[in-house]
Amino acid sequence: MRILLVDDDAGVVHALLAVLKTLSGHEIRTAGTGDEALAAAAEMGGLDLLITDVVMEPMDGFTLRDHVLAKYPGARTILISGYDLSDYPEQTQNHQLLGKPIDAATLLDAVAREGPAPQEPEPKPAPEPAPLAEVVPETAPVATPVPEPIAASVPEPAPAPVAAPIPEPDPVAASVPVPEPAPVVASVPVPEPAPVAASVPVPEPAPVAASVPVPEPAPVAASV
Numbered sequence: 001m002r003i004l005l006v007d008d009d010a011g012v013v014h015a016l017l018a019v020l021k022t023l024s025g026h027e028i029r030t031a032g033t034g035d036e037a038l039a040a041a042a043e044m045g046g047l048d049l050l051i052t053d054v055v056m057e058p059m060d061g062f063t064l065r066d067h068v069l070a071k072y073p074g075a076r077t078i079l080i081s082g083y084d085l086s087d088y089p090e091q092t093q094n095h096q097l098l099g100k101p102i103d104a105a106t107l108l109d110a111v112a113r114e115g116p117a118p119q120e121p122e123p124k125p126a127p128e129p130a131p132l133a134e135v136v137p138e139t140a141p142v143a144t145p146v147p148e149p150i151a152a153s154v155p156e157p158a159p160a161p162v163a164a165p166i167p168e169p170d171p172v173a174a175s176v177p178v179p180e181p182a183p184v185v186a187s188v189p190v191p192e193p194a195p196v197a198a199s200v201p202v203p204e205p206a207p208v209a210a211s212v213p214v215p216e217p218a219p220v221a222a223s224v
Helices: 010-020 034-043 059-071 104-114
Strands: 002-006 027-031 047-051 078-082 096-099
Touching: 002 010, 002 034, 010 027, 010 104, 027 034, 034 059, 047 059, 047 104, 059 078, 078 104, 096 104
Parallel strands: 002 027, 002 047, 047 078, 078 096
Antiparallel strands: none
């Protein structure tokens, strides 16, 4: 907690500062005037508790409190004074008022009252239920379309070069041989045919004799 102690009496500041230092975990600054107090609050980057004397010159404690609240609305104030302030009820209401001299126990008790209220422990969040296993319905297999084969484009063969026509030579007239005249065959005298002989009659063959049967041999008597 950031605490600022303000009093124009250096002896009071020294005594009360010694008491405040017994509190651990607080940043404590002191000032002797209102202007010094505002500068110290700015250096602290804000203010949580202002402990200020009321009767001071040139800026009194009420005015200082108003400036602090204008800049730091969340700051709390403890007023201290050696005078009776019952004539200023509107200025002192809602604030603790400590009369001088102030003992250590009174000061520490007043600071404790202005301290931040103890924070209630935050309830522990209930454990999240285990996630239920999501049942994924089986889906029918989807037939994957097979792409049709694409016929490879066959490059057309390049046309064969056309041979330039060779001009035919003009026909040369062949020399026609003149046939030699056939030799004249001398006439040969034809011989006269020979006279044909008269046909001689051929004798007929003699008749063949008939076969005579051969007698079978007589049986041989067995030996006794």
